[in-house]
Amino acid sequence: MNGRARWTVLVAVLALLLPPAAGTASAADRPTVRLSASQAGTGGSVTVSGSGWRPRTLLMLLVCGQAVPTTGVRGGTNSCANADGRAVTTDAEGRFRRKLPVAEPPVPCPCVVHVATATGPGAEADAVFQVAGHAVEPLPAEPLGGRLSVFTDTRLDGSDGLLTWFGAPAERTLVLTVGNVGASPVRDPVFQVGTSHGVFAPRWEEQRWRGTVRPGAKARIELPVDLAAGAHGAYTVSLKYGGRVLAEQPWDVGRPWGVTLFWILAAVVVPAAVFRAGMALVDRVRPRRTAPGPRIRLPGPTLRLVGLRPRERARHSSRPSPALPWFAPDRDPGAPRDDSPTRPATPTRKGPP
Template sequence: MSANPRPRRTPYPLAVVLAVLALLAAVPAHARPAADGRAQAELSLKEAAKGTEVTVTGTGWPAGTVVMLLLCGQNMIGGTNSCANDAGRAVSVAADGRFRGALAIVAPPRPCPCVVNVTSVNGDGSTLGLPVRITDHPVAELPAESGQARLAVLTGVRLEGEDGVLTWFGAPPSRRFTVTVGNMGSAPVKDPVFQIGTAHGVFAPLWEEHRWKGTIPPGQKAEVALDVTLGAGDHGDYTVSLKYGDKVLAAQPWGVGRPYGVLLFWGLLLAVVPAGAFRIGMAVVDRVRPRTAAGTTTGGRARGPALPGRPARPGRHRAPVPPAAPAAASAATAPDPGQPAETATAVLPWFTPDGVPGEHRAPQTSAPSEHRSTTKGNP
């Protein structure tokens, strides 16, 4: 009995992957969810005649919300007054963020360029304008945008930054004033000019203009960051204010520390400079004082002889020279002219010429005779 061969089974994971890829390829591109999670929408026709319908499909919209579809002229400048409000339609968004709705093409109250405005009514307020051409509808140039720009502070008022080592030594302290503002008007704000005011204590603020690069559309918000810098060495309690036009939008306190490094520098300067000036003055006075031929100055201070091979240093005082011996002592110690120089001996001034230290002599009662022997021991 031969064994029946087992049937080959198709690997189910591979079959499932192939089926999913086939379904994705069959789905239109405009019906796929947005990869970045943003709200997107498309029209089935870019140009349509009056009385026809276009299909609007969207992805990435908040689930369970309602989307309003309106056909408007002049790119919806001026609001819904340029839209065909009677032909508008509301469409619900599915759980996956998609919607699909048909919109009738009618003549809007304003000439083209025309758009289909898609707005989330009770969602996150997302709005898209899809351009469309309407056959046999007049086209005119877009009017200038009218309305007023009105900025208001929403949140996020703060001063960013810290003081460094140079600020401790008197460098100008600086901060970045950051605030989130919103455009509450009907016209966009392009490159607005703000004013930054710094007030010290109870004094009035000093205003300085700062231009912020960017555009804030109506109903939108933006984070504005402006640099604030004080003067060198400024310290104390300050208040930084932000003003747009004639209205102060926000204010923030700023406590600036005292630059103690400057005080330390001046203290060292006041101690070192007088000491250095005193030493320089003494050196100059010592150099310019007149000196006598004996090596003493007029002030009575003497200088010792310079060592051989080493010049005397000015400004360095030597030990005073002892006074000279009296004239009598000098005469007593002078050598005999008739005696050879090498046999002459110096006699100290406090000994008599006929006395030797340590030798006892009998007192002499009379002058010796010329013929009498003075040899010791003779009668």
């Protein structure tokens, strides 16, 4: 076996024994961003494409200043042209392609096209870009001292109660472990906790954590997080310190169905109560009927009693018929009143002629 063959066998054995380079796998898995042009002026556009992202993921595309791909964007999205950003959803293979209008960021360059996930686990990537005609200034020096870094994944502790089901504000506790990777201790750090809904920018709120994190030490951080009353849907809780976003945690808030049930009951009960109140008012205002007075009986026509026996006919005919005092047409008003029943005159029997 000659020397060339020996070197070939040795290389093959070493390739089998040595593990593959770690950077190759990680580089293939990391998301990437490519631009159709490295420079463009305000009013133009640039085509942004990428690969290696999670499938079916919503991404935000922004032009940001005071940033380089190695250190990220200083100041977060406050250094970006948020009004001219664009959203895009990756395909089933984690790729995308979108045209982005060029706008001047609120801070000077160096600038980048910043691409970050809007939902789910956080992932971001930058591509160097120059906005023609925009000011370029060197990056401000980072302050010396302690630097905090997240060591473990963040989580939200807590659960919803009965009042939350009826629209009360949802509350959670953001829990994470940070470590000081700087050279000096960090005393009473002030964090910024932001909550964002969907693709909207987070609303930041400053919260001070009481304690000291010494160089090389770790600390458990617990910060309260709450939303507005009746809030529901997909939210994202972000933690920022020193102008850098340390962690992001998704938060799915359920719909307050108790409020919906309340309005359904109100739509049924209120009309019924109004109807009953209206009927009571009508009964009170409506005039009442007066009691009926004595009835006046007028003399009617004389009835002929047909089909009665002579004795019953005589009994019925002997009853006086009631008459009104003022109704007596054949009677003299000055004559004495005779209430005795009139009897027919007995004919006088005459003798034989």
